[in-house]
Structure formats: C-alpha cells, structure tokens
Amino acid sequence: MNKITRRNFVNGTLMASGASLLPFKIRDSQAAMSGLDSPYYPPALTGLRGSHPGSNDRAHALAWGRRSAESSMTQLSETYDLVVVGAGISGLAAAYFFQQQHGTEKKILILDNHDDFGGHAKRNEHVINGNTYISYGGSQSIVEPKYADQVVLDMFEDIGINLTRFNSAYDLDFYKRHGLGGVTYFNKEVFGQDKLVQHPYCNYPNYVEGLLGGRLSHEDAAAAAPLSEKGRTQLLRVLNGGLHTLNVQEADLQDYIDNHSYFDYLKNNLGVDDPGVLRMARHSGLDWGNYSTELMSIAEAKSCGAMGFAPKAVYDEDNPYIYHYPDGNASIARALVKKLISGVARGSNAEALLLAQFDYAELDRPGNPARLRLNSTVVNVRHGSDPASASEALVSYVNGNQSFQVRGRNVVMACYNMMIPHIVSDLPKEQAAALSLQTKSPFVYTSVGLKNWRAMKDSGIGVAMSPGNMHQAVLMDFPVSMGGYKFTDSADEPCVIQMISCPFGSFGAEPEAQFREARYRMLALQFNDYEEEIRCHLSGMLAGDLFDFDRDVASISVNRWAHGYTFGGPGDSVRRGRQRFGRITVANSDSAPEADAKAAVMMAHRAVSELA
Ligand SMILES: Cc1cc2nc3c(=O)[nH]c(=O)nc-3n(C[C@H](O)[C@H](O)[C@H](O)COP(=O)(O)OP(=O)(O)OC[C@H]3O[C@@H](n4cnc5c(N)ncnc54)[C@H](O)[C@@H]3O)c2cc1C
Numbered sequence: 001m002n003k004i005t006r007r008n009f010v011n012g013t014l015m016a017s018g019a020s021l022l023p024f025k026i027r028d029s030q031a032a033m034s035g036l037d038s039p040y041y042p043p044a045l046t047g048l049r050g051s052h053p054g055s056n057d058r059a060h061a062l063a064w065g066r067r068s069a070e071s072s073m074t075q076l077s078e079t080y081d082l083v084v085v086g087a088g089i090s091g092l093a094a095a096y097f098f099q100q101q102h103g104t105e106k107k108i109l110i111l112d113n114h115d116d117f118g119g120h121a122k123r124n125e126h127v128i129n130g131n132t133y134i135s136y137g138g139s140q141s142i143v144e145p146k147y148a149d150q151v152v153l154d155m156f157e158d159i160g161i162n163l164t165r166f167n168s169a170y171d172l173d174f175y176k177r178h179g180l181g182g183v184t185y186f187n188k189e190v191f192g193q194d195k196l197v198q199h200p201y202c203n204y205p206n207y208v209e210g211l212l213g214g215r216l217s218h219e220d221a222a223a224a225a226p227l228s229e230k231g232r233t234q235l236l237r238v239l240n241g242g243l244h245t246l247n248v249q250e251a252d253l254q255d256y257i258d259n260h261s262y263f264d265y266l267k268n269n270l271g272v273d274d275p276g277v278l279r280m281a282r283h284s285g286l287d288w289g290n291y292s293t294e295l296m297s298i299a300e301a302k303s304c305g306a307m308g309f310a311p312k313a314v315y316d317e318d319n320p321y322i323y324h325y326p327d328g329n330a331s332i333a334r335a336l337v338k339k340l341i342s343g344v345a346r347g348s349n350a351e352a353l354l355l356a357q358f359d360y361a362e363l364d365r366p367g368n369p370a371r372l373r374l375n376s377t378v379v380n381v382r383h384g385s386d387p388a389s390a391s392e393a394l395v396s397y398v399n400g401n402q403s404f405q406v407r408g409r410n411v412v413m414a415c416y417n418m419m420i421p422h423i424v425s426d427l428p429k430e431q432a433a434a435l436s437l438q439t440k441s442p443f444v445y446t447s448v449g450l451k452n453w454r455a456m457k458d459s460g461i462g463v464a465m466s467p468g469n470m471h472q473a474v475l476m477d478f479p480v481s482m483g484g485y486k487f488t489d490s491a492d493e494p495c496v497i498q499m500i501s502c503p504f505g506s507f508g509a510e511p512e513a514q515f516r517e518a519r520y521r522m523l524a525l526q527f528n529d530y531e532e533e534i535r536c537h538l539s540g541m542l543a544g545d546l547f548d549f550d551r552d553v554a555s556i557s558v559n560r561w562a563h564g565y566t567f568g569g570p571g572d573s574v575r576r577g578r579q580r581f582g583r584i585t586v587a588n589s590d591s592a593p594e595a596d597a598k599a600a601v602m603m604a605h606r607a608v609s610e611l612a
Helices: 057-063 089-102 150-159 163-169 174-178 218-224 229-239 250-259 262-269 275-282 298-303 330-340 417-423 429-436 454-458 511-524 527-541 573-577 597-610
Strands: 045-050 073-080 082-085 108-111 123-128 131-136 181-186 195-197 370-373 376-383 393-399 402-408 411-413 443-450 461-465 473-476 495-501 553-561 566-568 584-586
Touching: 045 123, 045 443, 045 527, 057 376, 057 417, 073 108, 082 089, 082 393, 082 402, 089 108, 089 150, 089 330, 089 411, 089 597, 108 376, 123 443, 123 553, 131 443, 131 495, 150 330, 150 597, 181 527, 195 218, 218 229, 229 275, 250 298, 262 275, 262 298, 330 370, 376 417, 411 417, 411 597, 417 429, 417 573, 429 573, 443 527, 473 527, 511 566, 527 553, 584 597
Parallel strands: 045 553, 073 402, 082 108, 082 411, 108 370, 181 461, 411 584
Antiparallel strands: 123 131, 181 195, 376 393, 393 402, 443 495, 443 553, 461 473, 473 495
C-alpha cells in the first residue's frame, strides 16, 4: 500500500519524480538567484504552502518588534529605476506598467518573501501516477471581467489573456454529465453521525457554473439532517424562509435588511435556537462573505448566499464564473512574468504558458532589465535624504541570513499595506497610523491530489458544504481544458480537489479580532494537524469501499493565507495610507481595498502613474 506519511509532506516536498528540493545558494551577492541550481521549481512543492514556513519570519520579527539575527548588511552596487516590494499580481503589474510608461529598457527589481511569485495567485502541481495535475493554491478565477476597467483589459490583451477562450474551455456540461451537485456533509464529531445529504442548504455552491442543485426537496433535506426533531423543524423554517417572512413594507425593505442582523432574523423572525442549525448558518457564507455570518446584516448574508435565501445564480448570464485557468490566477502572474522576463519560458500567451516549463534561474539574471528575486523579505525602505527632494530610496532585504541593500530611483510598495509602517522607516506618522489600521482575513485553500474520484462521483459531490469541519467546503476543481491540459472526464482518472477553510474566531467578536484569533490558530497548526483533519473529513464524507485515504490520496498542499482577503480599515484610512511619499508609492489590492485581481492591477496602475 502506498501509505502517505507525514514525512512526505512536512514543510514542502518536491513531488516531481527525480527532482529534489534544492536550497537557494547565494553564490554571488550581486545576483542572489543567478546561482540557482536547477531544477528549482516551487509549484511542485506540496505540504505547507501558501505562506509557507519561513516566509513570514522576517516580517513577523519586524512587526512584533523582535530583532533578527542576520549578519551585517551588504550594500550591492545595484541601482534600479524601480524597486517593487511584493511579487503578487499588483507588484508584477506595477513592473509591467512602469515598462509601459517609461520603456522596457528601464531597470526593475521585484522582491518577494516567498519562494514563488504570484502572491495569493499561486500555482499548485500534484504528480499522481507520474503525471502532473495542475491546480490553484489561492486566487481562483478572474471575477466579473465584464466590469474591468479598460486599463485591465488592455493589460490582459497585451500579456495574452484571451477572455473569450473560456467560453469553450470551461466544460459547462461536466457536472450534469457526471451527476455532481451541491450536497452537505455532517460529521460525527459535531453532528453525532457521518452523513451526506443531497442538498447544499445554502446558496454558496451556486457560484460553480454548471453545478447541479440539491437532489432533495427542502422538506426531505430537513428531515434527513442529523439534528434533533426541533432542529429539523427549525431548519425547514429557515429553508422556506426569506424576505417574505419579514413584516416590512416593500418601500422600507432594503433599509430594514441593511440595518438588521442576520442572526437576529434567524432567532427572532424564524425562532431558531438549535445550535446545529445556527452552526450551519454561521458556516454558510464562507469566502463569499469574508467574515462569519453572525456579524452580517440580512442584506450581507443574502448577498453572500448564506443559509435561508432562495438559491439563485450568483452571476448573471453575461457574466458567468468561468474565467478560470487550471492554475487559477497564477496564470495571470505567469503571463506577467513572461512579459517582463522573456527568457523565463516559451509561449506567447497565458494559454501557451500553461504547460510551459518555467526556468526560475532566469528570474534574477544579471543583464535582464527586469529581475525578480524570491525568498527576499524587505525589511527597510527609506530615502537617502529629504523625501521631498530625494532622488532615490534605499531598500534593504534579507535573503537567508544575509542582508542586502539596493537603491531605487522609485519604489512601489505592493506588499501587505499594514506592513508598510514597519518597513518604511521615514514614513510620516499619520500615514503610518492609517496603514496600521488595515487588516486582512485568513484562509486556507487546500488542494488534494486524488488517484481517482470514483467516491466523489458515486456520492454526487460537485461541492460539499461541511459545517462541522475545519474545511467548510470541498469541491471538484473547475472543469477547464486548455493549452494541451485536459481536465479529467473519467472518475477512474486522477484529479485534484479543493478544500476551503475560512477560519473564524470567537462567536460574535469583531471581524478584526476574529481574524487575529483564527490567524494565530492557523499558524500554530503543523502539517500533520491539517492532514489528520483532511483524513477524517474525506474518510467520513466518502464512506464505503470506494474511498481509502491511504490508498487514494496522492498528495496534499495546504495553502495557508494568514493574510488573505483584504478587509481595509476604518474611515478614509485606506486612502490616507496609500498616498505617495517622496519616491515611494503604494499599490496592492489593499489600497482599493478589494480582494480582486482587477483591483490589484488598478492599484498598480495608480501607484506607477503617481511616480511620474
Ligand atoms: C485564498 C484566496 C483566494 C482568492 N481568490 C480570488 C479570486 O478567485 N479572484 C480574485 O480576483 N481575487 C481573489 N483573491 C484576492 C487576491 O488577494 C487578489 O486578487 C490579488 O491576487 C492580490 O494581489 P496583490 O498583489 O495585491 O497582493 P498579494 O497577492 O498578497 O501579493 C503581495 C506580495 O507581497 C509580499 N510581501 C509582503 N511583505 C513583503 C516584504 N516585506 N518583502 C517582500 N515581499 C513582501 C507578499 O508575501 C505577497 O507575495 C483571493 C485571495 C485569497 C487569499
């Protein structure tokens, strides 16, 4: 039996056959990455990914006021026209716009603390039975491109993102062909028995285009739920509920639902007090809501598909949720990197790049106008002289245990906005205070490589809501085939499934307090804790002979995003925080604040334009 052991995963394991994980070696302080041994290929790493172990150590030491033990600073003789802090979509787009506005010969350095580029838009690869299966480790799809600014659409076109391609690449018939719909898994630990009910209880799964609805009526689904009799009665009341149960005039309805709490509505209007039903309601918004539903108004809960509102299509017909590359928005990041550093891979558009080999040793090649340096946490940015008249800024970063300093005539901070006060040491106090108020919510996106998905098909699972588990949703990957990559069409074949966790803090606490609590809990867990949850979860949900965790699971990537969706800050703190300061401007989706790739691009465009 091919048993998975903790050793396979812990801290990231290179799964590609014959490959080994090779540490960065700084052979030449002028070119931190040019000495990269081949093959250095982080998308193939499994285990703890996302903000992988070590990636935030330097930043946390800064934020928490601990001194780090790096050796003395090496001042590199490198001066750039632009230094970008953060290689997420915003940072990469900032480099792209700078080249557009000032010429492709301009010297640009992009620094990121992770071992891979893309920020939240990360690619996961799983090698199963010798073949590579692609998935996403964070940012999933291009959302509502219909509403994209022309700036974004032009950039997409220029880097080879063809939106019309998804009309045929996304297999809308897949779920119907395989009988996959929205279901709910109740686990034994919380609900007393492991039970799968063919009804999603909430609207969340409806964003998956083509997914079948629940097979059961509300009545049958409520009767099948492993709740007390009182709980089942209350659940049915919620499922049959909706705005019509509110005794409010049509003209006053919007105002009412904007200003009344969803949980008060459940308790007072629908008489719900069963802990199982309230738990289902709390976990029904997930990452459509950013925070747990007990903090939401009725209107917010309704718009994020929380339990009790009639299932509806999340997107309109002209705006389907189909803009998904097999590696999610990592394809945007890859296309941007290819545009900036042409030698990194072969392929003239995002689709052609999907299966292209990326040569990471090219990223930081001396002589290239644009360079991308990974594993490099920026710890200080300051102007060499009076910010109002300075002609450059000094940028210090830590790579391994060594500190380096480069010079930038311009700097775009495309990292997490709340980190900027800890990094830009001469920032005015007011601006620093505004940036400190910004926050983000934590998430875990886990991709699991399965040797076959017979048990998923047999159970009719397209999306499973799991209100009792750490991962509150389990879903088949999106059925997209393109660029020579073929999505599975037989349950006997391997595939990658996704498990999504939106960890919450203490019930009723303010969002920021919940984020903090959940973030620390998330970071304290080791890989084997996550693996154990996934083992229990999948084994309980996929009961019967068709699934055996040790036999059927090939690989796991737990993408922890301790700092995930941007949540912004109070008042106009976002705008005050993102102001230009001397040679430094501020990008990142935090500056919008909108957890959206389009916003990340727009903020890059704004930040670069401010440098002019
Ligand atoms: C799990 C998840 C799913 C998402 N799904 C979607 C989706 O489907 N569609 C969508 O449009 N959006 C999605 N988003 C929102 C996503 O945040 C944005 O779309 C976008 O990718 C953000 O890009 P960014 O460059 O602004 O920030 P980030 O991606 O966060 O990039 C910032 C980079 O800066 C780095 N950095 C931070 N501090 C330093 C430092 N001191 N030195 C060097 N580097 C540093 C960070 O580590 C990171 O790599 C998702 C987000 C998450 C977390």
